[in-house]
Amino acid sequence: MPRVRHKSLDCSPGCAVEATLSLIDGKWKGVILYHLFEGTLRFNELRKRLPNVTQRMLTNQLRELEAEQLIVRTIFPVVPPKVEYCLSARGRSLEPVIMALKAWGDANLDLTKPTETQPATAA
Amino acid sequence: MPRVRHKSLDCSPGCAVEATLSLIDGKWKGVILYHLFEGTLRFNELRKRLPNVTQRMLTNQLRELEAEQLIVRTIFPVVPPKVEYCLSARGRSLEPVIMALKAWGDANLDLTKPTETQPATAA
DNA sequence: GCACATAGTATCAAAAAGGATACCGTGACA
């Protein structure tokens, strides 16, 4: 059982909000989950989608998500090593949360992709 | 400007998820926002609704939420001091997010209120 | 033998988040 954000929330109203947040609030977790909604991905595939993530952080966060049973990690007995990650049913049920987060971010935050897709027209 | 969770997300797909999370992921922020959806609250009213929160943490988190323009802090020129907190329009637009978090937590997490409402039947 | 691909692990350090506790300023009232 990883980090417990609140020792005891005494389940006052709203505690479910905090409890859910505590499962997904580590750096990169939100975006990891977002990408896994598209389907199963391997370690390096995930890594390529997350700019600037370190191996260590990616591993750590994946392990925590796994421990909370939000994702499933499948190890293949082959060489080179092959490991796949996909959402569990429980993880998949977070879709409304993740999509609400994305929708709010898209609507309310100025997230500009410097170049690459949209050449400096809105930058 | 408080903590920046990612120096630069380069706005890869899904970065809005992380960006939004970074605004609400401090301890107590989720539940603070939840309570403010019911309406304006004073410092001590909030405090009473959050078991175990320290003054320091409550103040800090409120200040951060204010800095991100999610809440509005109104100071009344009276003694004893009177300060009110309410959601900004921007903060109010987070309702789908907060409610999705709560719904998921209610459905998927075993949040048992030790006693008070339900005398030790499920504890 | 070496290089490769893959998914890590190990170790140390820096930065950030959160906790504990005492203290503070103001006007009003007895």
Next chain:
DNA sequence: TGTCACGGTATCCTTTTTGATACTATGTGC
């Protein structure tokens, strides 16, 4: 004068999260 209500602030400390960097194990192919 002291006490009260209120919303803090100050200070020091502990814990957690994240970062940086080097190293690892395995089979395969040259």
